[in-house]
Amino acid sequence: MDAAIPLPLRTERLVLRMPVEADAPLMAAYRGDPDVARYQDWPLPYPPDDALAGIGRQAHLSGPTPGEAVNVAIEHDGSMVGDLYVEIRPPEDGGAVAFLGYTLDPTQQGRGYASEAAGAMVDALFAHTPVHRIAATLDPVNLPSMRILDLLGFVPEGTTRRSVPVRGEWVDDLRYGLLRDERAAWLTRPTSFASIRLVELDDHLARTYGDLRVHPHQEQFVASVLGSYRDALFPEVVDGAPVVPWLRGVEVTDHHGATHPAGFVMLAEVTDAHPEPYLWRLLVDRWWQRSGVGRAVLDAVVAGQREQGHSSLLTSWVEGVGGPRRFYERYGFVPTGRVIDDETEARLSW
Ligand SMILES: CC(C)(COP(=O)(O)OP(=O)(O)OC[C@H]1O[C@@H](n2cnc3c(N)ncnc32)[C@H](O)[C@@H]1OP(=O)(O)O)[C@@H](O)C(=O)NCCC(=O)NCCS
Missing domain, CATH: 3.40.630.30 (Gcn5-related N-acetyltransferase (GNAT))
Incomplete structure (x- = not known):
């Protein structure tokens, strides 16, 4: 199936593109960092071969595609700084649900790249696909990640307790959702007053x-x-x-x-x-x-x-x-x- 969102996608500072084999060592290095992996459910250690295999599995895709889960590379100044996870469920009855996640190299955190990349992907999903809802989940103790969703206009929808296994431990799951109309309203909310x-x-x-x-x-x-x-x-x-x-x-x-x-x-x-x-x-x-x-x-x-x-x-x-x-x-x-x-x-x- 053709990609719903053709890549690359450019933002003010970033390029969102499909990862290539040469990205595997860096991707494995930051995904294998215990601080980065703390709230993510992948196994550790994270060897470069795992990253390579993941990139290989999606090599036939050219971007986020309905019915597929895709990792998208976030690039700044020619170097990969992290990745987005974009899963688009198959379209049904004029709508579809997408899931969004993000992972940043720890040396690149704190510069707003994750928000910029995730925001661009959110807008592309609503612009180019029938997606009516984007969902994201996180461990409620992960405040920096919560901040990214908050500032994009996502709405918290509740916490399921001890519901996600992360390397042998059951952790809480805070669920966020963003509907198409909510994103549009958030982007046009007032910025001044009388x-x-x-x-x-x-x-x-x-x-x-x-x-x-x-x-x-x-x-x-x-x-x-x-x-x-x-x-x-x-x-x-x-x-x-x-x-x-x-x-x-x-x-x-x-x-x-x-x-x-x-x-x-x-x-x-x-x-x-x-x-x-x-x-x-x-x-x-x-x-x-x-x-x-x-x-x-x-x-x-x-x-x-x-x-x-x-x-x-x-x-x-x-x-x-x-x-x-x-x-x-x-x-x-x-x-x-x-x-x-x-x-x-x-x-x-x-
Ligand atoms: C802190 C808070 C009251 C600020 O209110 P606000 O209406 O967003 O702030 P304003 O728009 O009037 O911003 C005034 C200035 O502060 C800056 N600012 C506001 N929030 C900021 C933030 N989180 N980080 C950096 N700068 C910030 C603005 O850029 C602006 O600077 P400028 O005048 O140079 O442009 C609001 O963010 C809030 O309710 N936060 C949660 C509750 C809280 O922390 N309250 C304080 C408890 S002691």
Whole structure:
């Protein structure tokens, strides 16, 4: 059968092409790396002959093909940096399901190549095949991989427990799916807005804002909105007195005048026992991230604190890939040098 997606496929920095025999030693080297293989189900060691045999088995194909599972080489500047796994199930009743995976040479990780390659393949699958759903699964402890799917617009669909055998151990399987319409909507989601407003929550709005979600890989960095309601109801005692929560929903008005719940912010107010305001929670819904909402919330919070006569704001963050450190540092927060409960404390002064 003819390939559904003719290769090579070019992206801004990469070429996606069928692997050739000469790729076998490098492919075997990175697939055999225990760190790379940790969440993958292939046997170890991974000798070059296995890579060669795999390349041989798909030598009659010129690209991802319905009814076949194909490895595609990811090339940068003439060198292979990793591979994609693309399986397209046979088309049925005007649709089909595809499965996507990616593996990168560890010396090439952290440069966005996997996202760029996977994103191009996702768009090619939807453009050139009847595929209506792309599925991907991962071990839920594999946060870098989760981040790639999150940022492509994939939606988590649940975890099956101890369901996949990986070299003698049963591991959990987090399932993600992306439908054709969801990818189109994700690519055209808003990147700017007309204005934001911090709104007081009532029983109705508390439910609406309670539904906001960060990306799953970010759940390690921030409590959910519902968790924040709980913390506001049962406030922690700090320096001998309970903190006093101030919480607001972040409402965005788009360029057509429509309003959308887009984020949540909670402060611990200044009291006799707590001399400095503390930014306790801030989150922007996955849909509205990277469009300036977080920065606009900080502008509004700082303006409010300045009006009350305060001249600084404390916060703290969890360190990690995809964490909020850069966001806060870009705004002007400076680490104080203190680490509290494994969180980096930082201060903004004006
Ligand atoms: C951190 C968070 C609030 C940022 O909100 P946002 O609306 O996406 O941020 P903005 O679009 O306003 O970005 C403001 C600046 O920070 C940068 N930035 C934002 N998120 C970033 C990230 N993950 N990595 C690097 N830079 C980032 C933006 O590029 C932008 O820089 P610029 O002004 O120079 O262009 C949001 O990503 C979030 O909700 N994350 C999960 C929850 C979280 O970690 N909250 C903090 C808990 S303490």
